[in-house]
Amino acid sequence: MSGRDRVLAALNHEEPDRVPIVIGASNATGMKVAPYHGLKRLLGLDSEDRYIYDWPELGTILPDEAVLERLHADVRGVFDSFPAATLARNRSRAPHGPFIDDWGSGQVEIEDGTWYPGIHPMADATTIDAIERYPWPDMDDPSRVAHVHDTAARLAADGRYAILATPWLLFPFERAFAMQGLEQFLLNLAVEPDFAEALLRAIADRCKALMGHFLAELGEDVDMIKIGDDLGTEQSLLMSPAMYRRILKPIHADYIAFIRERTKAKIFFHTDGDVFDLLDDLVEIGVDILNPVQSGSGKLGNLAEVKRRYGSRLAFCGAIDTQRVLPTGTPEQVRAEVRRAIGTLGPGGGYLLAAVHTIMNEVPPENILAIVDAAVEFGTYPIRD
């Protein structure tokens, strides 16, 4: 069975030959450079490092094909690009200077090679006027998507892997954090709700504009479109369910409808934290795949209940704990974590195995191999207890 057929069966809530594995195909399912170097060392591979979005400051590797094959990765990623002018400006900036993206938000270097999103160009904005006056990026710049058609068409012609396509951070709520800072935007949701909603809508309009171009370039050559917004914390939600339903859910619903009008691809929705209390809402607005099922947080930790209540309506991608098991566990503990996730989420299909988030620098490469080898061992259908 090809990786693509495996993924499509699972997304169709059928049991393929084994649980599909997602690693390396997006930022949220990707890995940082240190574990990647460790993997290459273990595998005796030598190749030049490449980064997703051609963006070393993000630090997420675009893995070499030989590494992906060893990892049994069933999905390949397609990404957009920063506008050519943004890339050129950043490449010619002073060493260790901040990376400013096309929206005006940016990253600063904390220590050598470690970047953090710390520049928020609308931090002080609280008025509709400030939104109207802001120099928003040009979403029609053709250099953003110039490569997308060829990349996707090549993968589709090859046919072995499912295609997960993700333009960078076309996530309205998270982009609002980038523009204002998390704390400032959350405060504005409470004290300046009209402004906060207008900002989200202004951002969502830009997200849709670029997504429209991106989808046009992809054509039929895509299986999953990744969007999202982090809505949860370890214990709860970032905002009340009532506030989500009032302000953000209509924006998400409209965005998903926009995408669905343009593609048959499944909607892969990334949202960190314990979002259990919003799962009915996400189903209602058309989410097909929930990522990352942050299994270390709150009610989402009860994978059996998540599968029982939502398993027929949502597929799941994620669930392998990145906060404790992967960085500090032994390979044996990683195997147990993989077995637990597969045993709970795997039966009947509907589960793509992945780490909860980007595999961080302190994760030993042995643990990454333990994930995928355990996934093959325990994920072969029929799943045994």
Next chain:
Amino acid sequence: MADLSRLGVAIEDGDRDLAVELTLGAIAEGITPQAILDAMTGAMDVVGDRFQANLIFVPEMLVAARAMKEAMATLEPFLVQAGIRPEARAVIGTVRGDLHDIGKNLVAMMWRGANIEVIDLGVNVTAEQFVAAIETHHPDLVGLSALLTTTMASMRSIVGTLRSIDLGGARIIVGGAPLNAEFAAWIGADAFAGDAGAAVAVARQLLGLATGPGGSNGPGIGRAVQ
């Protein structure tokens, strides 16, 4: 007669203008600064309880803390005049390698709301900076925050350094998304606080302070502000 319960509700609801107005009214009527302060800290206890019970969320907590801050600034000169001091002093920071600050900021806000003086060292704070702040400010509490698993090692190393100096009796509280009580104990911290509401209860417990006058430390009661 100024109504201190209205002041409490104004803070809980995050109505900073009303909170300042009611504070000024209470002062004008000769209500003791201590009684006004108790009403304010009691309100923040209610806020913390509601947050822990998922009756309110970060936006409502931020807006309540902002109202508290402004009402407190209004009251401050009268507290000084009356010789009323904060109950304790804390130094807080996000550890080196990490710039995430909302969790740390929420804890600082809630500690201030409990009448604990807070010296906020910001983000990406080194062991040396913590040590210098401890030597300068002689805190009762040292709070360390980390969001990234990558910086848990940094937290461990900083706590190790703090354990090697004379802390003058200061107690170390750690918090942040990937942490838990076992990790806190393992790296040598005195306590783990799971969220900003818990941070107040944990601080009071470590310092042997009484529970605030208006609230409880248990799961919240009261109405949702949504």
